Amino acid sequence: MQTATIQFDKFQAAKDDDCQARILAAREKLGKRLVILGHHYQHESVYRHADYTGDSLKLSKYCDSLDAEYIVFLGVHFMAEVADILSRPEQIVVLPDLAAGCSMADMANLAKVERSYRELSKVLDFDQTITPVTYINSAADLKAFCGEHGGIVCTSTNAPKILEWGFSQREKILFFPDQHLGRWSGYKMGIPLEQMPVWDPDLPMGGLTAQQIKDAKILLWKGHCSVHQMFRKQNIDQFRAQHPDGKVISHPETAFEVCINSDYVGSTEYILRTVSEAEPGSKWLVGTELNLVTRLADEMKPQNKLVQFMSHVVCECSTMARIDPQHLAWCLENLAEGNIVNQIKVPEHEAKLAKLTLDRMLAVS
Ligand code: SF4
Structure with a gap:
């Protein structure tokens, strides 16, 4: 029988240990009706409850094959939206804290992208020339x-x-919202840096001349990840001075200068696989989110591998950190009582078009 929604303030001051016990009890009650997906950047206190873990691509691939009635996402808002788009209509996706957004995702919004579309259309036929x-x-x-x-x-x-794929469709690409991922990927394809100018959506015509737009292969949206921008070449230089035989591995959301000075660059799944499969006793400097690196360092200790975080300052994703044991316990207890809280539901017309692009991506990749 459904009861009144349990308010979050009852959980606000709850101790982590109490919340852990409450999470387990609610999970027990929900059984197979619930599945929990956890992104690698989540803190161990909630990550341990995930049935499936991964980066965005891996988690999105799980979404259309899950049977559970409730999909609780330990991640940020856009990830829960993807889960909603790719899951079946009757499945319910829940984000334990609606304030868990992504500062990078927020650097591009529809109004700015549509304005950019209109401005670029003054110089060239967008739909004929830009993917x-x-x-x-x-x-x-x-x-x-x-x-x-x-x-x-x-x-x-x-x-x-x-x-x-984008270039097989049209001659240019508008890449948003992360300039660093776009630049590194274009560079790896052999595109000169001068043909990948930054498009600043807050400036008229992106801050570019008509000729620069015509000469560009990739227009890079002026956006970045606040976590990955903290890593510096100096961090790499210091590590190499201390450990000349060590290796450096970075996420492509880091700045170009960091990527080009790394031995390996790749996604979180790639980083985990590369370090896990490396020789026992090897030494690694890792440029990605702190929770992932801390977990990896612990896992690698039995193999005597040194796994060092790239920055001296804490680079945790603060929005991911909003998903804590208190919010998880609160949403699971509500679900166990038949109350749906924090459901993420993408409007149908948007979901249909977004699914088209996600399906394209899954087919190409
Ligand atoms: S690490 Fe950066 S890109 Fe990833 S969710 Fe956090 S803010 Fe967004």
């Missing part, structure tokens, strides 16, 4: 924009393949 490519770290309405304009979604795993 819009959005990183999966973006709101559903931007994925829908790409669906409407012959574009596609990419992740950090498949970005180079997706760019190839």
Whole structure:
């Protein structure tokens, strides 16, 4: 029988240990009606409850094959939107804290992208010459924009393949919202840096001349990840001075200077696989989110591998950190009582267009 919704303030001051016990009790009650997906950047206190873990691409691939009635997402808002778009209509996707957004995703919004479309259309025929490519770290309405304009979604795993697809459709790409992933992927394809100018959506004509737009191969949206921008070449230089035999591995959301000075660059799944499969006793400097690196360092200790975080300052994704044991316990207890809280539901017309681009991406990758 359904009861009144349990208010979050009852959980606000709850101790972590109490919440852990309450999460387990609610899970027991929900049984197979519930599945929990956890992104690698989540803190261990909630990550341990995930049935499936992964980066954005891996988690999105799970979504259309899950049977559970409730999908609880330990991640940020755009990831829960993707889960809603790819799951069946009757399934309910829940984000334990609605304030868990992504600062990078927020750097592009539909109004700015549509204004950019209008401005670029003054210089060239957008729909004939530009493939819009959005990183999966973006709101559903931007994925829908790409669906409407012959574009596609990419992740950090498949970005180079997706760019190839984009160029097979049209001669140029507008890449948003992460300039660093776009630049690194384009560079790996052999595109000169001067043909990948930054498009600043807050300036008239993106801050570019008509000639610069015509000469560009990729227009890079002026956006970045606040976590990955903290890593510096100096961090790499210091590590190499201390450990000349060590290796450096970075996520492509880091700045170009960091990527080019790393031995390996790739998605979180790639980072996990590369370090896990490396020789026992090897030494690694890792440029990605702190929770992932801390977990990896612990896992690698029995093999005597040194796994060092790239920055001296804490680079945790603060929005991911909003998903804590208190919010997870609160939403699971409500679900166990038949109360749906924090459901993520993408409007149908948006979901349809966004799904088109996600399906394109899954087919290409
Ligand atoms: S790490 Fe960066 S890109 Fe990833 S969710 Fe956090 S803010 Fe967004």
